[in-house]
Amino acid sequence: MAHIDDSLKAALYRITCPDSATLGNFHLGLLPEDATTQISDHLAICPHCVREIEQLEVFLAETAVSLQPSTVERIKVWIAKRIPSGGQTGSMLGTPAFAMRGGDTGPLMYEAGDAQLSLEVQDDPEHPGRKSILGLILGVATESLEVKLLKQVVVETAVMLDATGNFNLTNLPAGQYELIVSGPTIEIHVQALTIE
DSSP states (O other), rough: HHHHHHHHHHEEEEETSOOHHHHHHTTTSSOOOHHHHHHHHHHOOOHHHHHHHHHHHHHHHOOHHHHHHOOHHHEEEEEEEEEETTTTHHHHOOOOOOOSSSSSSSOOOOEEEEEEEEEEEEEHHHHHHHTTEEEEESSSTTTTTTTEEEETTTTEEEEEEEETTEEEEEEEEHHHHEEEEEEESEEEEEEEEEEE
């Protein structure tokens, strides 16, 4: 008799309870109104199903995927494109506030997404035999933007933009660099920047 009693209990245990998938759909609000009402009435009298809903809530909280965009999704990464000198766009960009006039070569002009960059490579008066880059960035908010100059993935120097979008990188040896402007929402890459 005990064996039969155990078999009946196993076969009939929670026979009136909805299955786990139905409880999950109830919890997520995916069931029609009449089924939602039936399960709400059942939960009022069944501690087993209440416990299962509580376990589901804990599981969903532990495995929840944030609907907020990640840092990577929020940052726009732009590769700067060189604008040929003398082009119409170049004349609208301007030059860095502290650029020296009268040099043989004009500034290097770039576009990257909404941003425009003007870079002028000059002799560094404080470091003979070295160069400096005077830069201006327009078209984007300049607060909290940092400019880094990398040589073979090593940061050579880094500065913050001033309030008007100007920056100055000094004491630079000749070579090929990558200039990166980065902030909370954008990252601009000027690749293969050669300093002679």
